[in-house]
Amino acid sequence: MDNPNYKSGFVAIVGRPNVGKSTFLNRVIGQKIAIMSNTAQTTRNKIQGIYTTDDAQIVFIDTPGVHKPKTQLGDYMVKSALSALNEVDAVLFMINAAEKRGAGDNFIIDRLKGIKAPVYLVINKIDQIQPDDLLTVMDQYKQALPWKAVYPISALEGNNVNEFLGDLVDQMPNGPQYYPADQLTDHPERFVVSELIREKIFMLTREEVPHSVAVEIESMKTQENGRVHINATIIVERPTQKGIMIGKGGSMLKKIGTMARQDIESLLGSPVFLKLFVKVQPGWRDKSNLLKSYGYRK
Numbered sequence: 001m002d003n004p005n006y007k008s009g010f011v012a013i014v015g016r017p018n019v020g021k022s023t024f025l026n027r028v029i030g031q032k033i034a035i036m037s038n039t040a041q042t043t044r045n046k047i048q049g050i051y052t053t054d055d056a057q058i059v060f061i062d063t064p065g066v067h068k069p070k071t072q073l074g075d076y077m078v079k080s081a082l083s084a085l086n087e088v089d090a091v092l093f094m095i096n097a098a099e100k101r102g103a104g105d106n107f108i109i110d111r112l113k114g115i116k117a118p119v120y121l122v123i124n125k126i127d128q129i130q131p132d133d134l135l136t137v138m139d140q141y142k143q144a145l146p147w148k149a150v151y152p153i154s155a156l157e158g159n160n161v162n163e164f165l166g167d168l169v170d171q172m173p174n175g176p177q178y179y180p181a182d183q184l185t186d187h188p189e190r191f192v193v194s195e196l197i198r199e200k201i202f203m204l205t206r207e208e209v210p211h212s213v214a215v216e217i218e219s220m221k222t223q224e225n226g227r228v229h230i231n232a233t234i235i236v237e238r239p240t241q242k243g244i245m246i247g248k249g250g251s252m253l254k255k256i257g258t259m260a261r262q263d264i265e266s267l268l269g270s271p272v273f274l275k276l277f278v279k280v281q282p283g284w285r286d287k288s289n290l291l292k293s294y295g296y297r298k
């Protein structure tokens, strides 16, 4: 990608459950690449979808923990969500126009205070209110944060969505096309599979191995008998972490593999053979090109 005018960025969408985040993503990205996984929110930046045109690419991410925590992991995830929010180029805070501002909204607003990225207020479901009521909604939020802009939309019916998207693209910095335009179309499951493996690693080893782990899917092939054969490499920073990953006599790696395989099987709906490797790559987190290939960005 050598177009110096190409624009790209990472955008986080936050908001209470049911305000329409997924509906918005589906409208923006289309069926073809919306990745929806029902996995527990234990990953740092979950890619929800990638919007790619000839001139721009926006990677929409989920930032678990900005939402009111449901689990004991909450505190930990809130911290990591906040650091993720400082790495994105914009944050979309979505509300439901037909509902009063509530505790769930305030929880998120509190967490958005002080982050560096510009925050957009997206007032969704305007098809459900009278035009006059929009002002009342805006009044409730006007002072809450220094909004970059306020966009009333209907994700369901499409009102104002393209205008908003166009403005959002304009706000993105110049940058590379991080992901090939068709990558997620061809292999949407690859990303989810690697996230599922990371999630198990996180669940089983989180005390000892914090966010210094990446998972790369080396190959994913469906065999004639219908079984999907997956080779994946777990990349860690230090030899000690490799030891933790493998565990006594390989016991940890086996646990990770078994749990991940079960989830992948239900995701794909076919039997899976999952082979895991562990590789030490010192300082992989500092290498931005590596980060990119692992789906992260520095």
Ligand code: GDP
Binding pocket: 015, 016, 017, 018, 019, 020, 021, 022, 023, 024, 124, 125, 126, 127, 128, 153, 154, 155, 156, 157
């Ligand atoms: P999420 O939990 O924030 O991802 O919310 P969803 O995208 O799953 O949407 C929750 C519900 O709101 C679904 O029934 C959607 O069809 C509905 N919904 C989403 N956007 C709109 C909208 O703009 N107008 C209306 N009337 N309903 C919407």
Ligand code: MG
Binding pocket: 021, 022, 023
């Ligand atoms: Mg959703």
Ligand code: K
Binding pocket: 035, 036, 037, 038, 046, 048, 062
């Ligand atoms: K998701």
